[in-house]
Amino acid sequence: MLRYIMRFRVSSDLHYDLNGPATFFFALKCIETGGQHLVSESLITEPETSVEEFTLGTGMNRFTRIRTEQNGPFRVKYSAEVETQVKVISTESLKVDGPGKLAPEAIPFLFPSRYCQSDRLRQEAMDLFGHLTNPHDLAAGIRDWIYDHIAYRAGTSNEQSSAVDTWEQRQGVCRDFAHLGIAFCRAMNVPARYVSCYSYQLDPPDFHACYEVFIDGWWYIFDATRLAPLNGLVRIATGRDAADAAVCSIFGNPQMKQISVSCECLDEGFMPITGRDLANENQAMALL
Structure with a gap:
């Protein structure tokens, strides 16, 4: 069995046009697992509004509830630095x-x-x-x-x-x-x-x-x-x-205007492993 540890910087930037009261349930935040750890993270809204975080189901998934009353542009931006691990094992x-x-x-x-x-x-x-x-x-x-x-x-x-x-x-x-x-x-x-x-x-x-x-x-x-x-x-x-x-469930009538998502590897020499690579070597991969 082989284990690989990597570090990534992720972000998501969502722009809406609000037309009255709305409630958003976002799943933008990365979760913590046995092999995935948050080094840092932030979530901001423009304009600033109250943000409530909670978990559901197994308790792993992290949801963010945002309630707005205003009209006009609204932005939600999340960013995080995350360490991940995978294991590769013979089938x-x-x-x-x-x-x-x-x-x-x-x-x-x-x-x-x-x-x-x-x-x-x-x-x-x-x-x-x-x-x-x-x-x-x-x-x-x-x-x-x-x-x-x-x-x-x-x-x-x-x-x-x-x-x-x-x-x-x-x-x-x-x-x-x-x-x-x-x-x-x-x-x-x-x-x-x-x-x-x-x-x-x-x-x-x-x-x-x-x-x-x-x-x-x-x-x-x-x-x-x-x-x-x-x-x-x-x-x-x-x-x-x-x-x-x-990623998002909406109650109300906001209009999505723009979305931007990124994932950057912070480790030099990243070697991609694909499903084809695993098949050729009779291996399977798990996200830890």
Whole structure:
């Protein structure tokens, strides 16, 4: 097993035009995990307003509630310096655990959710992936099938789009790729969950989404878009799907005017590790 420690500087800058009272629930702040640590961070609003932070679900995800009453321009800016760790392990060392031996924390990620209707895609998953019995081979096969058969096209989906929509329309963005991957994994009785993140070398820069699969007691990362290195991900939130980890949920009628997202690696000599690299070496990667 290999471990890699890296440091990143991330930021997001969101501009709105307010048209009366509004409430925002943001998931912009990076979380603390066993291997991801915040060195520093700041969140500011212009104009200045009250900010409330809270956690939901497992207690890992950090949400920010902002309530505004004014009209006119409104800006939310977050920045952080974050240290991350990943581990790379041989797939041959991974044991196969069925639902009867799963750790309790993985069990909720076996079931259908709002955007990942695994029950509706069970037959399709069996037809496509029924020959893959090893959980890692299954997750990798699903990742590769999505990359080969789903077109990545900006603007082709919205906040209502689900895994079933992506399956039927054969197009979407990273959020949709992740939802379909999760739905297929769950349909084959393998726990899978949604990850929102900042992503180094993502082009164009934006928030990113991937999925993790629970294998042999740990969560391993997969990205069906192949748009960024897996060791360049900085975790924001984790959940059953985007309903648990949406970057922003809005109550009111503000208009989004501009968004800017960045992720900069602070370590010289960064060596990207992609899904293809891992496949060639029969390895799997986990964000610690």
